[in-house]
Amino acid sequence: MDQVKRMVEDAxxxxxxxxxxxxYKFDQQSAVRYWAWGVLIALIIILFLPWTQNISxxxxxxxxxxxxxxxxxxxxxxxxxxxxxxxxxxxVKKGDTILQLAEVKVDYLDPNLVGRTKDxxxxxxxxxxxxxxxxxxxxxxxxxxEQALQLKLNELxxxxxxxxxxxxxxxxxxxxAENDYKFxxxxxxxxxxxxxxxxxxxxxxxQRNQALQDAMAKRTSAEIKLGNARQxxxxxxxxxxxxRQQYLxxxxxxxxxxxxxTSQIATGxxxxxxxxxxxxxxxxxxxxxxxxxxxxxxxxxxxxxGLNEMVKEGDMLVEIVPTDYQYAVEIFVRPVxxxxxxxxQKVRFIFDGFPAIVFSGWPQASYxxxxxxxxxxxxxxxxxxxxxxxxxxxREDKPWPKALxxxxxASGIALLKDVPIWYELWRNINGFPPDFYQxxxxxxxxxxxxxxx
Numbered sequence: 001m002d003q004v005k006r007m008v009e010d011a012x013x014x015x016x017x018x019x020x021x022x023x024y025k026f027d028q029q030s031a032v033r034y035w036a037w038g039v040l041i042a043l044i045i046i047l048f049l050p051w052t053q054n055i056s057x058x059x060x061x062x063x064x065x066x067x068x069x070x071x072x073x074x075x076x077x078x079x080x081x082x083x084x085x086x087x088x089x090x091x092v093k094k095g096d097t098i099l100q101l102a103e104v105k106v107d108y109l110d111p112n113l114v115g116r117t118k119d120x121x122x123x124x125x126x127x128x129x130x131x132x133x134x135x136x137x138x139x140x141x142x143x144x145x146e147q148a149l150q151l152k153l154n155e156l157x158x159x160x161x162x163x164x165x166x167x168x169x170x171x172x173x174x175x176x177a178e179n180d181y182k183f184x185x186x187x188x189x190x191x192x193x194x195x196x197x198x199x200x201x202x203x204x205x206x207q208r209n210q211a212l213q214d215a216m217a218k219r220t221s222a223e224i225k226l227g228n229a230r231q232x233x234x235x236x237x238x239x240x241x242x243x244r245q246q247y248l249x250x251x252x253x254x255x256x257x258x259x260x261x262t263s264q265i266a267t268g269x270x271x272x273x274x275x276x277x278x279x280x281x282x283x284x285x286x287x288x289x290x291x292x293x294x295x296x297x298x299x300x301x302x303x304x305x306g307l308n309e310m311v312k313e314g315d316m317l318v319e320i321v322p323t324d325y326q327y328a329v330e331i332f333v334r335p336v337x338x339x340x341x342x343x344x345q346k347v348r349f350i351f352d353g354f355p356a357i358v359f360s361g362w363p364q365a366s367y368x369x370x371x372x373x374x375x376x377x378x379x380x381x382x383x384x385x386x387x388x389x390x391x392x393x394x395r396e397d398k399p400w401p402k403a404l405x406x407x408x409x410a411s412g413i414a415l416l417k418d419v420p421i422w423y424e425l426w427r428n429i430n431g432f433p434p435d436f437y438q439x440x441x442x443x444x445x446x447x448x449x450x451x452x453x
Contacts, residue, residue: 057331067322081309082308092293094294098318124271131264131265153240173222174225176222181218188205329349337414346414350369373392
């Protein structure tokens with residue numbers, strides 16, 4: 001450059017060209033080095049600025065409670081559609097009628113099926129009560145039979161006892177008659193000897209003979225009387241056994257009737273229970289002809305259209321999105337980042353459709369993001385090869401937008417440890433994972449974390 005300057009001065013006689021000096025600015029000092037030093041110092045300062053490590057993941061808006069998620073309203077019974085009471089997009093309250101079904105099965109086509117089943121149930125209950133009354137009557141009959149048997153046995157036993165006393169008495173009479181007969185016989189023999197000797201007359205002998213005949217008759221009468229008494233005792237014993245057998249047969253028959261009636265009661269009660277089950281089932285089935293909303297929500301995705309369309313048990317009719325639900329976001333993190341996510345951890349969200357300015361390393365400088373707290377981390381991997389993490393709204397941060405809808409996309413940034421920028425650059429260049437850390441309990445209203453390398 002100096003050589004060029006001298007050549008120009010020689011050619012111009014020492015005079016300077018104004019254009020040349022304007023272009024090359026020989027007389028001015030360059031500031032490039034100062035700018036270079038300034039940028040270098042600024043970069044060094046920036047390298048020592050704090051940077052918040054984070055994990056980024058995509059997800060969707062959902063709810064942490066199952067009953068607050070979109071619900072499929074299925075047909076509990078099969079039938080045909082008679083009438084629709086709502087259309088897609090309508091807001092319904094809990095208990096509002098969605099549609100009406102009509103019966104298609106032959107077993108349930110009778111419009112008075114419930115009433116007739118109830119009549120059968122009442123008739124069967126009445127029959128069971130009658131059987132119970134019969135059992136009560138049989139119990140009373142058994143009681144009377146047992147009392148009559150005991151009385152009859154006591155009567156016959158008394159007669160047998162009396163007859164035994166009579167036999168004893170007759171036996172004594174027979175002994176007395178035999179003694180008398182023997183005595184008279186001895187007298188007759190002595191009298192005959194005396195007659196043969198001529199001591200007594202024939203009249204006296206005949207009187208003794210008459211007395212002997214009377215004693216013989218009395219003995220024979222006593223023998224007959226004793227035999228009759230013994231025969232009567234035998235008859236009474238036979239009658240006692242007969243009466244006992246007769247009453248036992250009556251009691252056994254009554255007990256058999258009682259067992260039969262008890263069995264009929266058990267059978268009737270089983271049929272009553274079966275009819276009650278049928279009655280309850282028919283009554284509940286009648287209530288299922290009107291499909292109602294299980295909760296407040298909006299009707300979407302009507303899977304059946306028109307009238308008289310057939311539906312089967314379990315077929316989806318419509319889908320209802322609840323209007324009252326708690327916001328949450330489900331995000332999916334890589335297995336390598338799973339140890340860095342814990343329950344209670346802070347997360348920042350960017351919702352699709354809501355403008356935001358994001359500095360991932362400086363969350364305090366970001367705009368349009370919303371805070372969340374990890375509420376659950378699933379321990380099993382999802383079909384996409386990642387782990388599902390459920391994040392709810394952070395009550396200590398600004399509330400999430402009310403215009404959020406189920407399924408809205410969201411980008412989650414899980415905040416980790418604060419490190420210098422140079423350390424974060426060095427970690428990314430070497431492919432190291434973020435520092436492992438665990439959130440601890442809150443102290444003085446602020447979250448404190450402990451980091452471990």
